[in-house]
Amino acid sequence: MAQPDRPSTARMIDHWLGGRHHHPVDVAAAAAFEAAYGPCAAIFRSLRDFLGRAVRAVAAEGVDGFLVFGAGVPTCGNVHEVAPDATVLYTDVDPDTVRLGQRLLAGSDRAGYGYGDAADLGTVDPAQLHRFVPGWGRRPVGVVFLGLAAFLDDDTLARTLDELYAAAAPGSWLAIDFDSEELAGHPEALAMMGPEFRMRAPEEFAPLLGRWRPSHDGIVPVARWRPVGEPAPVPDAFYGALASRSAD
Template sequence: MEQASWIPSSIDLDRPSAARMYDYYLGGSHNFAVDREAARSVERIYPGMSGAARANRSFLRRAVRYLLAQGVDQFLDLGSGIPTVGNVHEIAQQVHPRARVVYVDVEPVAVAHSTALLADNPLATAIQADLRDPETVLGSDEVRDTLDFTRPIGLLMVAVLHFVPDSDDPDKVVARYREALPSGGYLAISHGSLEGVPQDGLDSTERIKAIYHRTDSPLVLRSRDEIAGFFTGLDVVEPGVVPLPEWRSDSADAYISAYVGVGRKP
């Protein structure tokens, strides 16, 4: 298959990408036939997937606004995905025009489009890196040049940790990022979970997981306690680690089987 000139040469157009499927759910256009086919297969099993993706986006907006209200004006967005309306820098710079943002994603299309979007924005940048390699992310020139680690930083891990398998030791990965957070910094997480899924929905969940196992990011759903463990050593802000629609909701979010939370480093 001949690839358009804007598509990074490393892209495998025969394998769906979780990031590009998410872009499709959100109504974006930076996805390919193989991604749309996989995403539609998920939607046939769970017609509410697009609403769930928008609910995650809504949590991201609420979390960023909360952090801005606490005086945080710089953000590290891990697993940021393909840029759509309501990116972190758009939310943050509306409130604080000098807010700084670094987007990090392993997906080449996400980084290519983020880079193009930010070409005229000197306070925001995007890098291609794997969040499972904290030393590379935290040591990158872009992160160190953009963010001031002597001041509070908002670390965002929204709808991404459920793509990190246990074999990659997500607890150790998140612990390294928590360690790097300056005092007064915050960690915001949303993560898919099987808790709350009715018994008759478990088969559908397994079928959805099977679809994601065909992508570059197999889906791993965790319990509330496992998700709460990612906030070890942080002061979790009210209302705690809760189902997504219960976190400072300002609208009627669609149902989504996920837990979210925000924690502050003392």
């Protein structure tokens, strides 16, 4: 297999999480970002731990089907690994990431991977959705929306979350994160994120959820969302929440 000539955010995160599905170009890009910012591995491991705790909380509510947007590499504690009794459809917009995910999950009958744009639910393959998230729209599911809010403007994000709310059945849950203003003090790292990257102050997060209702935990730094023991000592780069869809 030819080595890629451009880094992938998904593979860079795999590197930071201690995974095996990345290439030298990804490691070099990760090192450059670390030089401009700092403790990326600890921060992304804290975010992955938040994902695990949120998914287990949703599974404890009896939910056994998950739709994941911006899924990245489906390893290192991703959804099907922390909720092994659930079925999961991972989606991403990057073709290389989708192909990697499909290769890694080729032997699974409980987890699949396909193209899906979070801002356009219609891009998700209906056959895959029916297979891996059975009962979509009719029974409660878990929607995972991590690493995406920072790349959507306020109007697009609010519309997208409202469309997901309308499409999901009552009793469904949304796991979401927001990027704080942490990178404001690191202009070189901020420039690496590109012009679409949006930082938001914590007070801006809740209104964007629209009809989704955060759990009693609120929207808090991910390390402090239902921590097991002492929260990880990482910067508050990501805030997270688990929000529910009520009956209309």
